[in-house]
Amino acid sequence: MANRIMLNETSYHGAGAIQEIATEAKARGYKKAFVCSDPDLIKFGVTGKVTDVLDGAGLAYEIYSDIKANPTIENVQHGVAAFKAAEADYIIAIGGGSSMDTAKAIGIIIANPEFEDVRSLEGTAPTKNPCVPIIAVPTTAGTAAEVTINYVITDVEKKRKFVCVDPHDMPVIAVVDPDMMASMPKGLTASTGMDALTHAIEGYTTKAAWEMTDMFHLKAIEIISRSLRGAVANEKEGRDGMALGQYIAGMGFSNVGLGIAHSMAHTLGAVYDTPHGVACAMMLPIVMEYNQECTGEKYREIARAMGVKGVDDMSVDEYRKAAIDAVRQLSVDVGIPTKLEALKEEDLQFLAESAHADACAPGNPKDASVEDLKELFRKLM
Numbered sequence: 406m407a408n409r410i411m412l413n414e415t416s417y418h419g420a421g422a423i424q425e426i427a428t429e430a431k432a433r434g435y436k437k438a439f440v441c442s443d444p445d446l447i448k449f450g451v452t453g454k455v456t457d458v459l460d461g462a463g464l465a466y467e468i469y470s471d472i473k474a475n476p477t478i479e480n481v482q483h484g485v486a487a488f489k490a491a492e493a494d495y496i497i498a499i500g501g502g503s504s505m506d507t508a509k510a511i512g513i514i515i516a517n518p519e520f521e522d523v524r525s526l527e528g529t530a531p532t533k534n535p536c537v538p539i540i541a542v543p544t545t546a547g548t549a550a551e552v553t554i555n556y557v558i559t560d561v562e563k564k565r566k567f568v569c570v571d572p573h574d575m576p577v578i579a580v581v582d583p584d585m586m587a588s589m590p591k592g593l594t595a596s597t598g599m600d601a602l603t604h605a606i607e608g609y610t611t612k613a614a615w616e617m618t619d620m621f622h623l624k625a626i627e628i629i630s631r632s633l634r635g636a637v638a639n640e641k642e643g644r645d646g647m648a649l650g651q652y653i654a655g656m657g658f659s660n661v662g663l664g665i666a667h668s669m670a671h672t673l674g675a676v677y678d679t680p681h682g683v684a685c686a687m688m689l690p691i692v693m694e695y696n697q698e699c700t701g702e703k704y705r706e707i708a709r710a711m712g713v714k715g716v717d718d719m720s721v722d723e724y725r726k727a728a729i730d731a732v733r734q735l736s737v738d739v740g741i742p743t744k745l746e747a748l749k750e751e752d753l754q755f756l757a758e759s760a761h762a763d764a765c766a767p768g769n770p771k772d773a774s775v776e777d778l779k780e781l782f783r784k785l786m
């Protein structure tokens with residue numbers, strides 16, 4: 406089977422990039438924007454940076470903000486109704502993965518109304534039409550949802566998060582402006598940044614990885630490793646690096662998939678509402694240890710990209726340990742916890758079964774049984 410690469414039609418990068426939104430909207434003849442963002446971003450004036458650009462250019466818009474972190478089926482369905490009422494013709498998604506994923510689901514259902522139940526979009530949905538055009542503006546440096554063909558929705562009733570994979574949801578334009586991320590508090594910068602590192606490492610080692618995606622992932626690991634500490638300290642160089650590094654990771658993993666650190670993180674998000682980045686960061690070194698024997702020489706390149714010296718003189722065991730240690734050290738340095746207090750022994754069976762059924766599980770380099778997953782979750786206790 407041929408390898409497929411899908412990316413945005415256009416992407417803008419760098420401080421001040423949001424100015425391009427007005428130019429693009431006018432050039433494309435868009436009439437009215439449905440601005441999808443979350444309540445905190447509106448409160449903190451982050452969404453306002455973009456609506457100021459729209460106001461300045463005389464462009465019409467309506468704001469939708471009924472979106473919670475780990476967005477739900479209900480958030481999507483209310484959004485679909487609001488989009489129809491707004492009579493908009495494009496979406497501007499402003500936020501982290503939660504706002505961008507909700508926007509994608511809304512845009513897909515508007516163009517493919519037979520999926521209005523949302524649940525039927527799980528996995529690879531056979532939608533026929535591209536979603537409403539989306540201009541995606543990330544405000545976290547983590548998910549890279551602005552350049553992925555995925556979105557993740559929470560089914561509150563069934564206590565699970567489900568991943569939808571659909572090329573029709575790719576945002577037409579991504580506007581990756583580090584100034585939009587500058588207001589992130591330390592903890593959010595750290596956890597979303599570790600999500601990006603998890604994308605890069607899982608994407609690099611996933612079963613479908615190939616030379617072109619390896620290129621994206623290794624570059625992303627390098628940029629994220631050298632930038633995350635600085636971003637957490639709110640330094641410009643660190644913020645710029647994270648904006649770029651997380652996007653490059655997205656260029657890769659969206660096209661080849663992830664692994665069980667993500668399956669397990671999705672489950673923790675659904676059951677305990679654990680922020681996605683925190684869950685990924687906690688799982689990543691545990692899963693790297695579990696996967697190591699199925700990764701050939703890849704951990705040598707991960708260690709090298711993370712700045713470990715002398716990797717060429719190391720034995721297989723040494724460079725694998727060096728890569729895992731480098732990830733653990735970065736996680737500790739940016740203040741990520743290693744234990745999840747909410748986790749309970751009686752939940753393990755459900756968590757493991759749910760992670761086993763997750764769309765990211767088949768991509769893991771080592772096939773993990775429900776029993777294996779239980780053991781891996783137990784390491785968080």
Ligand SMILES: NC(=O)c1ccc[n+]([C@@H]2O[C@H](COP(=O)([O-])OP(=O)(O)OC[C@H]3O[C@@H](n4cnc5c(N)ncnc54)[C@H](O)[C@@H]3O)[C@@H](O)[C@H]2O)c1
Pocket residue numbers: 443444445446449451473474475476500501502503504506544545547548549550553554555556557585586587588589590593597600674681682
């Ligand atoms: N589509 C994909 O490919 C993909 C990949 C990974 C994760 N995800 C999903 O994305 C979601 C997580 O997204 P996220 O980690 O970006 O966080 P988020 O969108 O859930 O936001 C978390 C919190 O951070 C706040 N916030 C965001 N940007 C801010 C800023 N600049 N300043 C101050 N506060 C800010 C938000 O208001 C919110 O309260 C999860 O549901 C996860 O499953 C999607």
Ligand SMILES: [Fe+2]
Pocket residue numbers: 548600601603604667681685
């Ligand atoms: Fe993620």
